[in-house]
Amino acid sequence: MGETAVNRREILKAGMGSLTAVAAGLPAMGPARAADWPTKAVRVVVPYAPGSATDLVPRTVLEQVGHDVGQSFVVENRPGGGTTVGSNQVKQADPDGYTMLIHSNAIVTVPAIQANVPYDPVADFSAITPLGNVPMVLVVAPSKGIKSVKELVAKAKANPGQINYGAAGIGTPPHLAMERFRLAAGFEGQLVPFKGAPEALTETMTGRIDIYFAPITPALPLIRDGKLLALTVASSKRASALPDVPTSIEAGVPDSDFDFWVGAFVPKKTPRDVVAKMHASIVKAIKTPSVQEKLGKLGVEELIMTPEAFDARIAKEAVIAKKLAKDAKIEPQ
Incomplete structure (x- = not known):
């Protein structure tokens, strides 16, 4: 009987705790449930x-x-x-x-x-x-003949609005990193949005897109295979995976860093x-x-x-x- 009484009291206490939580407009989850997370x-x-x-x-x-x-x-x-x-x-x-x-x-x-x-x-x-x-890395197809940020900016300024650049969605970090870089470098260009990085990288490799600020994760294998050339990284410090690639600030574009x-x-x-x-x-x-x-x-x-x-x-x-x-x-x- 003692054990039954204890169990009954515990059940009542648990029930009252849940009712109190509901009455207070809070999720009915007590410490025990949090401690057990996850149960599914x-x-x-x-x-x-x-x-x-x-x-x-x-x-x-x-x-x-x-x-x-x-x-x-x-x-x-x-x-x-x-x-x-x-x-x-x-x-x-x-x-x-x-x-x-x-x-x-x-x-x-x-x-x-x-x-x-x-x-x-x-x-x-x-x-x-x-x-x-x-880290985000600015990539270009080797066939474009652009080998540095300096060359890219010079070409973009010599052909106002002709450079096109990819972005995995509107307002995403790669998009805003590119916009920050473009504004800081002082050139115009045409945005071409894509659903995701894989599609944007493919179009950049083919040369249909001139440049793309890509997250380093999907871009790294393509850079290492020589299918894309890394011009710069947007982060405030060099990427450990690409130690020889300068930051955009090091490449001569002040106020262009953007972390992702x-x-x-x-x-x-x-x-x-x-x-x-x-x-x-x-x-x-x-x-x-x-x-x-x-x-x-x-x-x-x-x-x-x-x-x-x-x-x-x-x-x-x-x-x-x-x-x-x-x-x-x-x-x-």
Whole structure:
């Protein structure tokens, strides 16, 4: 009878706790449930095409997370709407720790240049941590005969508006990196948007696109095979995977640097203890030697932040993105 009474009291306590949470408008998830996360597969929405940096990086990291926690992390590619389709699906998902969004800086840049975006990057998502920093490299087909940033800028200025440049979506980091570089270098050009990096890289290799600021992850094999020539990287320091390629600032274009990260997010009302558990699991995976080796081969550089610091960075970058869009005269579409 004693055991029955204890069990009854525990059930009543648990029930009252859930009722209290509901009455307070909070998700009914207590510490025990957060401590047990995950008890089932986690859905991972990537609003980019397969093969892009924002697809390859999370697959590498989350495979290890799944191994560590004993549950599957199922990646779903949901491109479309300039990344807004997949992002909105996660915004509307239950905030229970079982739906994750993998995004890049585009989570803040897309709302800065696209009209009627169905989410607010600050109000609708909680940031977990960046998964890594992905240097962007400006590539050109060897057949173009352009071997340096100096030669590129000279050719672009000699033929105003004739240079065309690719971008994996409007308002994405590769797009804004190119716009920042173009404005700083002082030349005009024609934007050609694509659905993803693989398509843009193919068109650049053929010479149909003159230049493309590509995430280093999908571009690196093509550079190493001599199919593309790397002119410069957009990051504030040289990429460890391409140590001989100068930064755009080193190449003579001041105020042209632009960092590109890939990060993990969940719906805003996800309990903070669950966010903390997810953060710890992801950081542990990133620190695993085998994962670091794989990320290194992809050209990804380590970038880890606390959820609070990453939230603050998102808010800051949202303001910066709006200013860059205004300076580039990108009208909301």
